Amino acid sequence: MLKRSKGIETFEGMPTVTEYINSFLSDPDFYNFLEDLSFKENRVRSAQNMTPEQKSKLGQIDVEGYNIWELRMFVQDFIHSQLVKRGLKIEKI
Numbered sequence: 001m002l003k004r005s006k007g008i009e010t011f012e013g014m015p016t017v018t019e020y021i022n023s024f025l026s027d028p029d030f031y032n033f034l035e036d037l038s039f040k041e042n043r044v045r046s047a048q049n050m051t052p053e054q055k056s057k058l059g060q061i062d063v064e065g066y067n068i069w070e071l072r073m074f075v076q077d078f079i080h081s082q083l084v085k086r087g088l089k090i091e092k093i
Contacts, residue, residue, distance in 0.1 A: 023086075033078045040071045 015023075024030045047064035055063075083090055 024082075029078075029081070036074065037071075040067070040074055043067045044071055 044064070044067045047067045050063070077092075080090060080092055
């Protein structure tokens with residue numbers, strides 16, 4: 001990835017891909033994100049692997065759908081926070 005990033009051209013005053021990678025790798029929030037992402041991914045996987053009997057005990061609750069939604073919102077919030085941290089003024093939806 002680093003080799004490829006060096007070959008990508010940027011406009012004057014625009015950070016390089018390598019600078020973005022370095023900023024992520026030096027940001028503790030990125031590592032917290034990865035740890036939490038792994039946990040949430042495992043929750044989705046667990047919900048997808050539930051037997052029909054386990055699902056029937058939950059009644060009308062869509063555990064898989066909720067966990068997928070939660071994972072998507074988590075990733076979206078992280079990306080939004082990173083863009084804002086880098087100076088973009090983007091409203092949160």
